[in-house]
Amino acid sequence: MEVGLLNKKVAFIIQARMKSTRLPGKILLPIPLGNGKPLMSWIIDELKNSIYKSKIIIATSSNPENDVLASFCISNNIDYFRGEEENVLSRFVAIAKQNKYDCIVRLTADNPIVDLAILDETIALHFTDKNDYTRTEGLPVGMNFEVISPEALLDIENHLISDADKEHVTLFVKNSGRYKTGIFSPVINPKLKELRLTIDYASDYSLLATILTLCDTTNDLKGIKIIEEIFKKYPWLFETNASNIQKKQFANCNDEIKEAMVLLKQFDFNYTAEVLKGFAE
Numbered sequence: 001m002e003v004g005l006l007n008k009k010v011a012f013i014i015q016a017r018m019k020s021t022r023l024p025g026k027i028l029l030p031i032p033l034g035n036g037k038p039l040m041s042w043i044i045d046e047l048k049n050s051i052y053k054s055k056i057i058i059a060t061s062s063n064p065e066n067d068v069l070a071s072f073c074i075s076n077n078i079d080y081f082r083g084e085e086e087n088v089l090s091r092f093v094a095i096a097k098q099n100k101y102d103c104i105v106r107l108t109a110d111n112p113i114v115d116l117a118i119l120d121e122t123i124a125l126h127f128t129d130k131n132d133y134t135r136t137e138g139l140p141v142g143m144n145f146e147v148i149s150p151e152a153l154l155d156i157e158n159h160l161i162s163d164a165d166k167e168h169v170t171l172f173v174k175n176s177g178r179y180k181t182g183i184f185s186p187v188i189n190p191k192l193k194e195l196r197l198t199i200d201y202a203s204d205y206s207l208l209a210t211i212l213t214l215c216d217t218t219n220d221l222k223g224i225k226i227i228e229e230i231f232k233k234y235p236w237l238f239e240t241n242a243s244n245i246q247k248k249q250f251a252n253c254n255d256e257i258k259e260a261m262v263l264l265k266q267f268d269f270n271y272t273a274e275v276l277k278g279f280a281e
Contacts (some may be wrong), residue, residue: 005127008102010054012047013095015088015169016040016109018065022200027109028072031209039112039199042212044078046114046222047107052123057095058109061085087166093157096150103127104148106169110199111142112208113215115186115223119145122184132179133170139186140227142198146170152179188224192231196241203241210237 016027023029030036037045040058047056058073058080060066066082073080081098083091096104103126105119118136122145126134132152136144148170156165156172165172173179199205215226231238257276 005124006051006053008052008123008127009100010050010052010123011095011099011101011104012050012054012056012107013059013092013104014040014043014056014107014109015059015091016069017060017063017085018069019063020110020200023202023205026199026205028069029205031112031212033209036209036213038072039208040072040109041076042112043107043109043114044076046116049116051120055079055099055101057081059083059088059091059095061091086163089156089161089166089169092153092169096153101150104150104153106146106148108198111197112199112212113140113143113197113223113227115139115143115225117223118184118186121186123147125182125184129182130180131182133173134182134184135170135174137183137185138188138193139224140192140195140197142196143224143227148173155179186224189228189231192224192227195227195231195238196244197227201241201244204244207237207240 018025018027020026027040028038031039031042044056047054056078058069058078060069060080060082061084062082063085070080070082072078081091081095083094092104092106103123105123107114118139122134122136125131126147126149131147132149134147146169152173155178159172159176159178161172174181196204197208197211199208211227211230214230215222221229
């Protein structure tokens with residue numbers, strides 16, 4: 001890696017909120033359950049080991065339920081920003097305006113398995129290819145990263161965007177065709193790509209609590225390597241949350257219908273799936 005890249009100033013922005021329809025307060029749940037450190041701390045502690053000059057910032061909303069999250073940040077000397085609840089993009093834009101960063105990495109507080117080597121490599125690719133936006137592809141659900149230039153982030157304000165663009169932060173940059181985008185696809189065991197390593201449901205928490213407990217006792221393995229090791233030894237563990245439905249961002253209605261058809265067939269709603277088929281282009 002070029003020495004000059006290590007002088008780049010990187011902002012790791014973790015979007016977080018206490019409100020969750022499926023598992024309220026999940027981001028501060030202890031792992032292991034009872035006496036472990038909060039879920040979000042697993043992410044923060046790993047990011048601190050990045051090779052880049054970086055700042056970690058929690059981006060949450062001003063809603064009262066997030067007061068406890070702000071208190072957590074204050075108690076642990078973590079930078080944080082509070083903004084709009086639904087317009088998550090505006091939080092990132094405000095942070096980008098407050099300080100000069102060379103790139104911004106978007107993370108979410110419910111994805112605790114961070115492969116720092118892959119993340120640092122993705123950031124390097126973003127800089128060397130002079131991309132506006134770079135993402136990883138092919139990692140387990142909950143392990144992919146997004147890197148965006150502050151210039152592209154601030155430019156979004158110059159365009160008419162949808163509510164979905166405001167909620168999902170990078171959606172406009174990915175789909176508008178106005179920006180230079182890139183993809184980094186790490187070489188991993190193909191069997192790992194469909195694993196679910198994010199926390200939305202109680203079953204997700206159970207799986208990730210087990211994995212993170214094993215991570216804490218295996219110091220020589222991190223990120224995707226510890227996942228591969230656990231998958232080799234205990235493949236049945238990953239059946240815990242295999243049927244959970246992952247929220248996705250769709251570029252158009254047709255893509256959403258196709259995904260709905262897959263889900264309907266998965267749960268044997270075949271007649272309804274055939275009806276929807278008529279609406280797909």
